[in-house]
Amino acid sequence: MKNKRERSNEVNEPVSMEDVVFGKHATIEALQARRGNKLFIQEDLKSFKIEELKELAKEFSVPIVWAPKTRLDEMTNKENHQGIVLKITPYEYLSLEDLLAKSKEKENRFFLILDSIMDPHNLGSIMRTADAVNVDGIIIPKHRAVGITPVVVKTSTGAVEHVPVARVTNLSQTIKKLKEDNVWVFGTDMEGTDYTKWNVAGDIALVIGNEGKGIGSALKKEMDEMITIPIDGHVQSLNAGVAAGLLMYEVHRKRRN
Known part of the structure; x- marks a missing residue:
């Protein structure tokens, strides 16, 4: 039960749309740029691209949270997230x-x-x-x-x-x-x-x-x-x-x- 409660808390933690990127390509680039904090993946999603993302997240020590599609829709204002949402550090503009x-x-x-x-x-x-x-x-x-x-x-x-x-x-x-x-x-x-x-x-x-x-x-x-x-x-x-x-x-x- 403890693990389930911890997982639930991670899924439901407050996340603003301004704090995330979504979709496969954007997520891969952000992970490789070391801007990823936590990777949310749709819980019923299984494909080669998901395995690739899991390996990349592991390489950069980014924790993975499996979440229902409704939660990902909520995090992205129902944009086309492809079942992949990455919580990131803020974008750094140059002067x-x-x-x-x-x-x-x-x-x-x-x-x-x-x-x-x-x-x-x-x-x-x-x-x-x-x-x-x-x-x-x-x-x-x-x-x-x-x-x-x-x-x-x-x-x-x-x-x-x-x-x-x-x-x-x-x-x-x-x-x-x-x-x-x-x-x-x-x-x-x-x-x-x-x-x-x-x-x-x-x-x-x-x-x-x-x-x-x-x-x-x-x-x-x-x-x-x-x-x-x-x-x-x-x-x-x-x-x-x-x-x-x-x-x-x-x-x-x-x-x-």
Whole structure:
């Protein structure tokens, strides 16, 4: 009975959604990054991927708790957790200074600045692409923007463990500091240089605007150049995640060539 009561207490311990990641890929990446505290697995789940997770948890000394699906649904607000939820230590953001120092020795650095992205799915997909094309870091504002949430981690399929993220108070001041570090800053807008003619040489930063409003008017004044993606159909703009992905791959394509 004692073991059963202890197990029950572990299953029912208070866990906030902000304290977890979920899904196989996000959980594996978080475990390998040594951010796991406790692994919750759906009690009736049996598969090769579960055995793999159990071995990984054992390797990093992370205790495992078997829990009913209803408990995992509760911990994740009924997101698609795949029967796997990992309680983690808080995500550690970098300062701008730390981000620049981390990439100081690199040539042709590429940073992404996100101006008030609100949708966690957009941020997650942007981070996934950023990892694929070796972006050196992402910069987001502390206020009026989504941070690294469990949904972001799940959508990024664990890319958050590989792409450094700096959280700053003022984007305008941040851009000024980037320019002092010889980084050219490009914005995205309906009018500007066609992205296929974009000169991506040297250290650059690309600013992606808010899903509805785009880049703020004050921030636009800080841009060295505006880049546009031509649109011939009826829609006026692309989804922020799609536009960011297209432009990141344009930088990647030109630099590979």
